[in-house]
Every structure is written in structure tokens, then in C-alpha cells.
Amino acid sequence: MLFGVLFTFMEELSVLIGGKAGDGINSAGMVVAHLFNRMGYRVYMYFDYPSLIKGGHNFAIVRAAKEKIGAHRSQVDFILALNQDTIDFHQDMVHGKTVALYDRSKVRAEGVGIDLAQILKEENAPPVMGNSCIIGAFAKAAGIEWKVIEEVFARQVPKALSLNLRVARRGFDGARECCRIATLTSSALPVISGNEAIGLGLIHGGLDAYVAYPMTPTSNILHFMAEVAESHDMLVFHPENEIAVMMMALGLGYAGKRTAVGTSGGGFCLMTEGLSLSGMSEIPVVVVLGQRAGPSTGMPTYTAQSDLQFALHAGQGEFPRLVVAPGDAEQAYAWSDLSLQLSWKYQVPAVILCDKTLCEGFYSFSRPDFKIPRIGLPPGASPGPAYARYHLSENGVSPMLAPPRQDTVIKVNGYTHDQSGITTEKADIAALMSEKRQKKGTALAGEISSLNPVVVDGDTGTDTALICWGSTTGVCREVAAVLGLRLVQPIVLSPLPEKVLQDALRGTDRQIVIEENAEGQLAMLLARHGIRPDSHIRRYDGRPFTVEELEARAREVLA
Amino acid sequence: MNARDLITGAQNTWCPGCGNFVIQFALKNTIAALGKEGVDTDRIVLVTGIGCHAKMADYLNINSFYSIHGRTLPVATAIKMANPELVVIACAGDGDCYAEGLDHLVFAAKRNTDITLLVHNNRVYGLTTGQYTPTSPLGFRGRSTPSGTVEEPFNPLEIMLASGATFVARGCTRRMDLLQRTIMEGIRHPGFAFIDVLQVCASYFNLSDYYERSVYEIRDHDERDFEAACRKAREWDYNTDAPIGLGTIYRAERPTLEERLSAVRGTETDREATIRNVLEKRT
Numbered sequence: 001m002l003f004g005v006l007f008t009f010m011e012e013l014s015v016l017i018g019g020k021a022g023d024g025i026n027s028a029g030m031v032v033a034h035l036f037n038r039m040g041y042r043v044y045m046y047f048d049y050p051s052l053i054k055g056g057h058n059f060a061i062v063r064a065a066k067e068k069i070g071a072h073r074s075q076v077d078f079i080l081a082l083n084q085d086t087i088d089f090h091q092d093m094v095h096g097k098t099v100a101l102y103d104r105s106k107v108r109a110e111g112v113g114i115d116l117a118q119i120l121k122e123e124n125a126p127p128v129m130g131n132s133c134i135i136g137a138f139a140k141a142a143g144i145e146w147k148v149i150e151e152v153f154a155r156q157v158p159k160a161l162s163l164n165l166r167v168a169r170r171g172f173d174g175a176r177e178c179c180r181i182a183t184l185t186s187s188a189l190p191v192i193s194g195n196e197a198i199g200l201g202l203i204h205g206g207l208d209a210y211v212a213y214p215m216t217p218t219s220n221i222l223h224f225m226a227e228v229a230e231s232h233d234m235l236v237f238h239p240e241n242e243i244a245v246m247m248m249a250l251g252l253g254y255a256g257k258r259t260a261v262g263t264s265g266g267g268f269c270l271m272t273e274g275l276s277l278s279g280m281s282e283i284p285v286v287v288v289l290g291q292r293a294g295p296s297t298g299m300p301t302y303t304a305q306s307d308l309q310f311a312l313h314a315g316q317g318e319f320p321r322l323v324v325a326p327g328d329a330e331q332a333y334a335w336s337d338l339s340l341q342l343s344w345k346y347q348v349p350a351v352i353l354c355d356k357t358l359c360e361g362f363y364s365f366s367r368p369d370f371k372i373p374r375i376g377l378p379p380g381a382s383p384g385p386a387y388a389r390y391h392l393s394e395n396g397v398s399p400m401l402a403p404p405r406q407d408t409v410i411k412v413n414g415y416t417h418d419q420s421g422i423t424t425e426k427a428d429i430a431a432l433m434s435e436k437r438q439k440k441g442t443a444l445a446g447e448i449s450s451l452n453p454v455v456v457d458g459d460t461g462t463d464t465a466l467i468c469w470g471s472t473t474g475v476c477r478e479v480a481a482v483l484g485l486r487l488v489q490p491i492v493l494s495p496l497p498e499k500v501l502q503d504a505l506r507g508t509d510r511q512i513v514i515e516e517n518a519e520g521q522l523a524m525l526l527a528r529h530g531i532r533p534d535s536h537i538r539r540y541d542g543r544p545f546t547v548e549e550l551e552a553r554a555r556e557v558l559a
Numbered sequence: 560m561n562a563r564d565l566i567t568g569a570q571n572t573w574c575p576g577c578g579n580f581v582i583q584f585a586l587k588n589t590i591a592a593l594g595k596e597g598v599d600t601d602r603i604v605l606v607t608g609i610g611c612h613a614k615m616a617d618y619l620n621i622n623s624f625y626s627i628h629g630r631t632l633p634v635a636t637a638i639k640m641a642n643p644e645l646v647v648i649a650c651a652g653d654g655d656c657y658a659e660g661l662d663h664l665v666f667a668a669k670r671n672t673d674i675t676l677l678v679h680n681n682r683v684y685g686l687t688t689g690q691y692t693p694t695s696p697l698g699f700r701g702r703s704t705p706s707g708t709v710e711e712p713f714n715p716l717e718i719m720l721a722s723g724a725t726f727v728a729r730g731c732t733r734r735m736d737l738l739q740r741t742i743m744e745g746i747r748h749p750g751f752a753f754i755d756v757l758q759v760c761a762s763y764f765n766l767s768d769y770y771e772r773s774v775y776e777i778r779d780h781d782e783r784d785f786e787a788a789c790r791k792a793r794e795w796d797y798n799t800d801a802p803i804g805l806g807t808i809y810r811a812e813r814p815t816l817e818e819r820l821s822a823v824r825g826t827e828t829d830r831e832a833t834i835r836n837v838l839e840k841r842t
Contacts, residue, residue, distance in 0.1 A: 037842075155842075190841040200834050209641070231825040232833045235640060240666045244633040247626065247663075251606075251637025254624050255645070277627050365838070403622040403645060404601040407563075413616065413625040414609075422569045422617045423625070 011066060012041075013181060014076040015138070016093060018059035018086030019131070021052055025082070028131035029060025032080075033191050033362060034152045035135075035144055036064035040184030043191055044474070045362040046072045046544065051216075051300045057085040066184060068364055070328045070474020074548040078142065080134045081107050082116075099178045101137045103130060112141055112175050119170045125163055132157070132164045136171030143180030146172060192365045194358035194471075195220040197329035198288055199228070201336030204372070206344075208257040209235040211245045216300050217359040218262035218290035242267035246274030246285070253283040254412055256402030258340055260286040265294050265307050272314045275349050279319025279437070281412040282390070282398070284343040284350070286336075291355040293542040302542025303356035305470055308521040311351045312494055318434070320441030322350035322448075323494035327455070327473025329363035334372050335491060338451060341375040346397055346444045353493065355516070357544045358471035373451065383408040388419040392432065396439030445495035453492035454504045459484045464558070465508040467533060469493065469522050472514050475545045479554055482547075493522075498529045505531065512537060512557055516544065563600060565590055569617040576765075578732030578758035579611055582679060583618060585739040586648070590621065592743065593646070603646045606635040608660065610652035611686050611760075612679035629659025632667045635674045636816070643673070643817040646746065653680040657693040657715055664715075668722035668751050670816040675745040675752040677730075678715065681760035682797075689763035696798045701763075716792035719753045720785070720809060726752035727788065727809040732759050733770045737805055744807060750815050757803070770803070777806040785809065 015032050019025050026047050033043040041064035049058040061072040075095045081087050081102035087109045100111030105118065114137045116130040123129075132153075139149050149168055157164050192200070199221050202210070210225040212218065222238060229236040235257070239245055245261045252259040263271065268289050278285045291307045293299040311323050322342050326332040336352055343350035381387055381399030387408045391398045398419075403410050411421030416433060418424045455473075458466070458480030465486040468476040473489050480487040488504045488511075490497065505511065511533035513523045518540040523533055537553045539545055545553075565587045573579045594600050603621050607613035609628035616625040626634045635649040656664050656678050667676065683701065684690040690703040694715065698707035719727045726748040730738035738756065745752030757774070759767050773795075781787050788809035795801040827833055 188842050190838040192838070192841050196837070196841070200837060203830055204834060206830075211637075228833060228837065229825050230823075231836075232827045232830075233825050235820070235824070237640070237820075239633065240662050243630065244663055244666070247630040247633035248637035248640075250626075251624065251634035252641045254634075255604075255638045255641030257641045273627055274630070281624075365841075367838075403604055403642075404599065406601055408601065409620055409622060411616065411623045411625070413623075414627050415625060417625075421623070421625075422567060423614075 012064055014061060014063045014073050015078040015080065016059055016061050016076040016086070016090060017080040017131070017134070018057060018090070019082030020054070021049060021056045021058050022054040023058065023082050024128050024131050025058040025060050028135060029062050030191070030362065031135055031152060031156055032062045032138065034156050035139065035148055036062070037188045037191055037364065038148050038152055039144070039181065040186040040188070041065060042068045042189070042364040043362070044069045044072065044364070046357070047360055049301050057083065057089060059086060059090070069478070070361070070363060071478060071544070071547050074546040078138060080138050081109060082130055082134060083107065099141055101134055101141055101175065103134065112137060114171055114174045119167060123163065123167050123170065125167050129164055129167045132168045133171035136168030137175035140172045140175035141178045143177050189364045189366055191362050192329055193220065193360060193362050194329055194332050194354060195360065196224050197332035197363070197365060198336045198352060198354065199224045201333035202260050202286065202340055203228070203232070203234070204333070205337035205340035206258050207234065207260055207340060209237070209252045209259040210262070211237045211239065211248050211252070211259060212262040213238060213242050213245050213267060215264045215267045217292055217356040218264060218288055220360065221262045221288060242270035243274065246271040249285045250274060250278060250281065250283045253285055254402065258284070258344060260288060260340065262288040262290070264290050264292050265310065266297070268307070268310070268314065276315030276317055276319070277414045278349040279315060279317065279321065280414050282347040283412060284347050286340050286343050286350045286352065288352045288354065290359045291353065299542045301356065303471070303544050304517060304540065304542065305355055305472070305515055306517040306521065306540070308353065308469070308493065308517070309524065311353050312525065319437050320346070320348050320444055321494055322348060322444060322492070323353055324350070324492050325353040325470040326358070326491060327468070327470055327489055328358070329365045330368050331491060332358065334368045337372050338375070342444065342447065345375050345377055346440050347400060348440060348444060353470065355471050361471070375447070389421045390417060390419045390433070390436070392419060392436055395443040396436040397443060441495055445497070448492050448495060449497050449500055453490065453497040454500045455489040455491060456486065456504045457489070458487040460486055462486050463508050464510040464512070465505055466512050466514055466554070467522070467526070468514040472516060472545060475547055475550050476514055478547050479550045482551055483554055483558070493525065496525060496529055501529070501531065510534060512554065514550065516540065563620060565620050567618055567620045571618060573611060573614065574761045576759070576761035577611070578681060578760065579615070579679060581732035581735050581738065582677065582756060582758065583615060585735055585742055586615070587619065588739055589742045589746065593746065598646060602644060603648065604638055606631050606638065606647065606649045608651045608655035610655050610684070612650050612652045612655070615650045629655050630663065631656065632660060632663035632676065636667060636670065636672045639672055639674050639817060640820065647674040648746065649674055649676045651676060651678050653678055653682060653694050654684045654692045657713070665718065665722045668719050668724035668753065671723065671725055671750045671813050673750055673815040673817060675742070675748070676754065677742065678755050679758045680715070680755050681758040681764060683760050683764035685760050685763055694797050712797040714792065714797055715755050716808060717789070720789055720792055724753045724809070725750035725811045725813050726807070727792070728752070728754045728807045729757065729805050730754055731757040731770055731774050731803070731805050733767065734774060734776070734805055737776055741806060748810065750813060773800070773803045774805050775802055777804040777808065780808070782807045782810045785811070
């Protein structure tokens, strides 16, 4: 590894910090991200870890830039190595000016070595504080002023602040300046994970309860919500399995509580019978479905976009559903809010389809500058003996009441039922009720088309479009900008806003679909709606595209 | 609206002689009696699974959630969590609750949710035309076991005692008055009330004569004594001939799930304030 040459200004910077599980790499990455955040940069952090608790190799890549970003690069400018693997496994990410800072007591490398074992011993600090020390060394090497460390630690390092600062100072004093990163004028922003953005969006949308069984990559929503619920009036519950999760959500929904659940593909498999009950009983529920590499257990901590067709078709029978795939923290916030609202207005299940990259990635976040529409509920029914839970209305949506209401019997039912909710097998009623559900889907689709369900970005005058969905939006946005392409990102995938999408693609004669799956699941969906893209770029190794990888693949396709 | 007719106009499709009629009457009478005591019928919610038992949701003119097979209890638990003012009664079948949804039964007892569960235990699948259930006796010849089952039944009362249920009782459709009293006790019990109701299936497993011979009302039993309750529960193993005690076997008091949840619940209701607070911490 070459030793860094002094450079004083960079448009952007990438830092890789690695160690074994248990070294606190995720938190260390967050501290590095906050150093940049404090200096006016917009940040994105990718966290890569195997499915184990102690040992193994974890790394975080923190990228800082002037503009908001949602992807990492193939190369990094700094490597912070707490283990030998961090040096050995990432040789392909090194460029001529990459600076390595490493724990000299464990790692052999070229660059700036700091004897963490010695420093921790002298300061009587626990091993996990090694990352504070290496961050101190990094700050010095990157020309970041000590006061920035002090500020960031004070806010982000909750425990043993003074000892952490002492250890960091030893690292800072033990390193030498290799470059000086410019301080920008922008003010710091919140740095949150996609999971947190989803949680906050749901809270903003009126969430009353969150129910989940732990499963990567959405377990952190459960943890986040549980923490929020210590002060906020919200029910957060972790039951015996995902079947109970879904059924509890429906019980809560029946009783009038706006409820979301969170899981990944395996858990969603267990929820599908309940999802179908949601469709039939018309009890709203929001499912956060964080995709990871399958099939089966697959690679639990690695990413994929391979559950789109599953989300579109999960559950027996036919019923309308909302499926949205936000692409970054801000979209996650806005569309989690909207999903909850729409689910309640149309009394349909909603799926927020995200993935490991979005869920566990960290983003500079500002609340969307557009006002998230407040979607009213359908006109309320009057309680009383005449109330019918499944009253047939013009658009299929029946007024929904929760018990107890005076002199009112509120019956919900998973069997085919009549307007009052009593089981029937009569042919004419069965057909009417199917049509009722279809009408709700039509009404939902109508409302969706007015909510900007398709994002168009990049060069809108060009005849070539990249089409993407979900977390690849960030990397696609950058590649579209570099190559002068149009970017079209449908956020709503069910009901697919066909006309809006066609308008977004108008004037393009070449369309390339980017997906992190092998079978081209978005392409299949588009084909069903008469949109037949001619090229595809697919990845299915559990890793998200870097900017350079996608750019190279796009150039190949365009050549 | 306690004067309400508690039976809907839905056509009743239970077989003639079905034990479900007895449970329906007992429940209806209980709800009417509760109404006279001031428990507003509007506050009662019935949750059912799928099976013959579940038609109760169609037949009783009260709030109901006609759920899916095996999933009665998570729905009932959630309704109670959402609004502890509601009186939640769950009706489940033995296939429903002891096979498909056994996990939820154990957890409902563990949590001590304040709901009342009636298991319509006819020891056979009726609606799917006669297969063995977890409480069918060894050797039971059903459609899926034409040569007889090769599994012994389990004893649901023992499972409930082991799982922490705070009210464990047994009823029988051959003893309606006692059943009705037991249901009332279960509803009044502050916590998870489990009632295994031995129910006659007129079509696939008619044990009328057997129950008539074997059942007796439990007396001189200390239902607060856990060890005594275990002995009473083990008196009959759902397999071999033995006297079958009916009534309350065990009763204890423990904080309910809802009470414990409300004790740890946050109080902030301003969503903006909560969101701003989180974002401030993350900056």
C-alpha cells in the first residue's frame, strides 16, 4: 500500500474501517460519518458484516460528499484497520493515495501504525475503545481539528466520554497529518439509517403500534421503535413468531390501532396467510419487508432485491395491495408515512419493500421538502344497529368502525361474507364482494397517480433511461448523472402507476433495467404492463453495486 | 343495548345433536347475564378460529373477528392490548388451538392476557370430515388414520398449568349449567382463563354416553393449590378410562399483560416532538 501524498482539498472522501465483530465497527463508522457531518459534508455509510456475533470480519465504508449520496465507491482514501483482514481483504479498494492507519499491535501494513494495545493498557481502557483511538489517529491524518472530535464524541459517544476522548487523543497525537480535508459551509444534518427513516415515517403517518419478531435486516426497526416507545405513547410488541405478529397486527387494526409489522422474506412467508386475511377482512396493516439474499436463509446479512414478485403475489386469492419501494432515507420516510395512510384509507395491506442496503445503510437526512399529503379517511359511518362493516359503496371502501360503539355490531370475517360480515357462500354476493375489493384497488390506483409515484431524475432530454427500484436508486442517480442518462424510478409497484410510468419513459428509445436479482423481477412486472426494456444489468451476489461497478456495466451495455 | 337479540339471522348449519349448540346457549346466557350486571354487550368481542366451533361468530349477534385456523389467540390478545376496556372471548377448536396454533396457546397462558378461551374440544376434526386431533385417544380411527392413531393424546390442562395459566377449568356439553357457571367464572377472572370444553361431535366422535358415565363436578378441591391442581388435571389423561372432573381446577392471581404493558408505556403523544427529538439526537 502506498503512503499518502499531501492533498488539501477533495470533493469527496471515502473511509473504510474494519475489524472483527465485537470491535464496534458500526458505531466507529457512525462516528467517522459524524466527523464529516460536522464539517458540512453529506454522508452515506455501508456496513458489511457476516452472520455471527464475535469474530469474523466487519467493515463499514463511510463516504462523504458535498451533495447527498446513497452509494459507496470501489476505492477508498483511508483504511482504518483494527484487524489484519481489513488490510488483506481490501487491497482492491486501495488507490495510489490511500492512507492506512492500523493497530500496530495486531496488524502488519504500510502507513501509520498505532500501538493500540499499549495505549489501551496505559489508559486502562477496555479493548472496544481501540476504535476511538484509531478514529483519533484518522482525524489527525485527515487534518481534522481536535475540536471536531470533541464535539462529535460529546454527542455520539454516550458512555465513558472522557476516557474515550483520552484514548482518541493518544491516537491523534500518535499520527501525522497526511492531508487536510476542507471544511464546508453546510450545517450538520441528522444521520439516520433507512430503518430509522421508515420508523419515523410510520410515526409521522399516525402509527399506534409496531409488532415484530427479530429478523435481519429489519430487527433494528423493532429496537428503534422499542426505544422510542419508552417515551412516546406507542405499543411495541415482540411475540412468539411472525404468524402471531401478523395476526396481532390484524387484531390491533380491528380495534382501531394503526399498526405496522417488520420482517424479511422468511418471516413474510409465515405472514402470508394473515396477509390474505387482511385482504379479505379489509383490516389495514403495513408490512415492512426488508429483503436479503435468499432463497431460504441465504445470506442473512447481505442484500438482494429478489422478493418483488413475492410481495406482489403473496397470499391466496385476489385482493388489492399497496407495494412501495423507497430508494433512500427521505423516500423511506415519506412513503412509510403515505403507506400507513393509504392502507387505512383503502383498508388494504401495504408492503414497504426495502432491503439490507437501505435498511442498514446510514444517510444524511433532511425531512422531505415537499409536504407529505394528509390523506383523509373515508367518510365515517354512523354507529347503530344498521351499521354494516362491509357496506357496498361506490368505490368499494366501506366505513370502518372499531369496537365498542353503541348499539353497533362490528363483524370482520375471513370467509366470504355479506355486508354485515356474516359468512356466505351465495354466488351473487361472492361476486359482488370480489368486485368491491377490485373497486378499492382501482380507487387506490387513482389516488396513487397524484402522489408522484415515479421519480424522474438525470438528463430528461436524453433517449436512454436507466430504470431502477428501491435501494439502487442512489447508485443509479450518480451513474445517470455521469453518463448523461435519464433515471426513472417507480416507487409504487402495486398498483403499478402505468400511465405515469409511461409518461416518465416517453421519448426514450432505450431502457436499461438495473436490479439486484437474477430473474429480472421488475422487468417481469413492467412486461405485464406493456413496457419491455431492452437491456438489463443484474447483480445477485448479496453486495450492492458501487458507483464504479455500475458505471462500467452501464458503459458495456451502451457500447 | 342489552335487550338486543343475541342471535343473528344467519342460518345455523351445525349437525343435529352437535355440542356446539350447548356452548352457544351457555355463551348467550352468560352474555345476557353479564348485561344484567352492567357489562355492556357492545364491549364484548368474540374471536374465533376456523372449524365448526367458529360458526359462533356468525351466530352470536355481538362484535366478532372470524379469524383463521389456529390463530384465535394472537388476534384476541391484540384486541385486548389495543383496548383493555373490551371483554374478549375466544372460541377455538381442539385442532385449531391444540394443533395448528398450540404455540399461541402456550404464550397466551405465559402472558396472562385477560381473555377467556373456550376450546370446543370434540377430539376430532369435524368440518374436514373426521381426522384425529391432539386429544383423540390412541388408536382413534379417522380418515387420516384408518388403522388407528399411533400417538397418545396430550393433556391440555397439564400444558396450561405448565405454561402459567392463571385459570384452568374443564366443562362438558353434557353439563350445560355447570359449563355456564364456569364460563362466567372465566370471564370474571382477571387474567388468562382457559376452559377445555368436552364437546360431543354427533357425526364423527359421539362420546355422549361415555361422558355421561364419566364426568363429575369437582368439589372439595383447593383450586388455589397448584400441586392439587396438577393432580386433578392428571386424573384423566384423555386416553384411558378415568373419572373426568368438571369445573375450576386452578386459579391464581398474577398481573395481566395489559397491566404490565401500561406500566412501561411512554406518555408523549406529540408525534412532531418525538420525531424532532430523535433527529436532534442523530445530528
